[in-house]
Amino acid sequence: MATQLDGVGVGIGIGAIAHEIGLTKDTLRVWERRYGFPQPLRSTGGERLYPQEQVTKLRLVKRLLDAGHRPSKVLPQSIALLQQLAEDSGVGQDAPDVELDKMVELLRSGRYDDFRFELLKRATREGLAHFVLDVAAPLSARIGNAWAAGTLQVYHEHLFSEAMQVTLRSLMRPLSEALRGRGAHPRVLLTTLPGEGHGLGILMAEAMFALAGCECIALGVQTPPQDIIDAIPAHEVDVLALSFSASVPVQSVVNGLTDLRQALPAKVAIWVGGSSPALRRKLPDGILTVNGLAPIEEAVAEWRQNAML
Ligand code: B12
Missing domain, CATH: 3.40.50.280 (Cobalamin-binding domain)
Known part of the structure; x- marks a missing residue:
């Protein structure tokens, strides 16, 4: 299977892929030996290079493992089967919530001022505890799912995090000040x-x-x-x-x-x-x-x- 390539533009190196997906390099090598997947190409220098479709499958595999599935059951399957398994077991599925969907859409379409306003509006309307439990936490999961599905990019995640941190901190400040020294x-x-x-x-x-x-x-x-x-x-x-x-x-x-x-x-x-x-x-x-x-x-x-x- 191994192919000699110069490495430019054909795949991602083992260190980068392990970091991105949250696995160790050893785990990737063990899976390759034990389950025949991933099956990386090789650069002319002999380094492992993972093409995009294997990266996509690895991301899906990691999420299924996080949800409790076993490597021996998921690694040999096709992407289509794994997507089905993810859907059946609710991995990466968002609970229906029209307001949260609208907020993701504001971010996706670049309407950041509207996004920030919406966050502040819900924070002041609902108060800190409800905002954290009903908006901040489920919205984070939604943003992560959208990134994993390829419908948001990493810079969207950065913008989201920044806006969320500012909103949470401004809401928490009076409380923290009142608590200090008590x-x-x-x-x-x-x-x-x-x-x-x-x-x-x-x-x-x-x-x-x-x-x-x-x-x-x-x-x-x-x-x-x-x-x-x-x-x-x-x-x-x-x-x-x-x-x-x-x-x-x-x-x-x-x-x-x-x-x-x-x-x-x-x-x-x-x-x-x-x-x-x-x-x-x-x-x-x-x-x-x-x-x-x-x-x-x-x-x-x-x-x-x-x-x-
Ligand atoms: C925003 C975000 C980013 C931002 C972070 C910015 C920042 N300053 O925080 C950026 C863009 C930098 C980023 C980078 C990366 N990210 Co990111 N990110 C997210 C996102 C959308 C939210 C992150 C977050 O803070 N989650 C933490 C909290 C909110 O969620 P939680 O762990 O489920 O915890 C909950 C509770 O358990 C509880 N809780 C949490 N901590 C604690 C502590 C205590 C004491 C208690 C009691 C409770 C509690 O609160 C949460 C709310 O319910 C998540 C999606 C998600 N589902 O979390 C992805 C996510 C965590 N990221 C992911 C990945 C892969 C990465 C990157 C490796 C690649 C990338 N996306 O670029 C890098 C790695 C960065 C690093 N070195 O750690 C994956 C991880 C999946 C995996 N299996 O590996 C996720 C899940 C996205 C996804 N669906 O695939 N990310």
Whole structure:
């Protein structure tokens, strides 16, 4: 199958494709050996090159695996069959919502001012909690599905993220200011680990923590573990909250969490959330998976009860 090519314009290299899809290079090589897919071409230098149609299939495969399907069942199938399987199991399917569809359309057609206005309108009309749960979270998933289906481009995702961050922050500001210095507990440090560049999940979580009356210390995304470890005593942190999207390889999520748990004192809780399939696995003891944004309130109440605050 391997073909000698000069590599220009015929395919994407293994490093780039592994990063884009959220797999390791080793996984791609193992699948090739074990299941006969992917079947990359070769550059004249012998490097693997993945043509666009294999990239498309790999993206679909990754989403089905994230949804719990097994590699041996999906890798040998044709794209058409996998698309059918995705449809049947609801992978990448949006729940009907005309207003959210309209917002995606504003973004797609380049009407950014209208998009931003619509976000602000819904945020002020519905209030922070409803905006986070009913607009921000499902709209993020919709934008991601549209990108995966090829109907939005990456720059649309950037514009969406920017507008969403501005809206959420402006809504959260008065609340955060009112909470500062009140000695509220738990004190929550929020961030993502290196490699996880998605910041909306942790921002939405921050909104829900603030609504539950917690003092939040937000470090932004991709904080090196040592900086997290140093920040915890400095800010007298009770809970470290981390977000993991599906884009980071499962093993690096598990390794990162194992190392952090070992490095931090047991009295510092670690709470994790996000759609990474790693969070459906058994994680090291002392790590709590919070399944979504709404349950944050309950997790905080339970923490307070145990701390008898
Ligand atoms: C916006 C966006 C981007 C922006 C991010 C900008 C920014 N500053 O954040 C940009 C354009 C940079 C980007 C880049 C990439 N992205 Co992107 N992105 C998205 C999008 C649309 C939203 C991202 C997001 O923040 N999601 C995180 C939150 C909102 O969702 P969640 O993980 O499901 O978490 C939910 C809950 O669990 C909870 N939660 C989250 N965190 C926490 C934490 C705690 C403590 C708690 C309690 C709860 C909680 O809140 C969420 C709301 O329900 C998603 C679509 C999606 N479905 O998420 C794709 C998505 C995550 N991206 C994806 C990919 C592949 C990438 C790229 C690799 C390629 C690309 N698109 O260019 C890069 C990698 C970047 C990196 N190094 O990490 C894929 C990942 C799929 C996969 N299986 O790998 C997705 C799912 C799109 C898709 N449908 O394929 N992306």
